[in-house]
Amino acid sequence: MTAEARRRRAFREFVKENHPDRGGDPAIFAAGVEAFRAGPAVTTAYRDRWYLGIAGWVNRRIQRRFHPRVR
Numbered sequence: 001m002t003a004e005a006r007r008r009r010a011f012r013e014f015v016k017e018n019h020p021d022r023g024g025d026p027a028i029f030a031a032g033v034e035a036f037r038a039g040p041a042v043t044t045a046y047r048d049r050w051y052l053g054i055a056g057w058v059n060r061r062i063q064r065r066f067h068p069r070v071r
Contacts, residue, residue, distance in 0.1 A: 011036050
């Protein structure tokens, strides 16, 4: 699990415990959301894994070619 995934999981747990709609304190919730937003920017891993897009395209082409309604 990446650091970003752990950070998101921790934020979700914080929201579950402190959301005002579920009985939490609005001031604590607002401070926690601001602290999360002030943290590192969210990055995507797809930039590092460009080959997954090509593999998906090839897989769709193969499925389309051998689909029974295409013949």
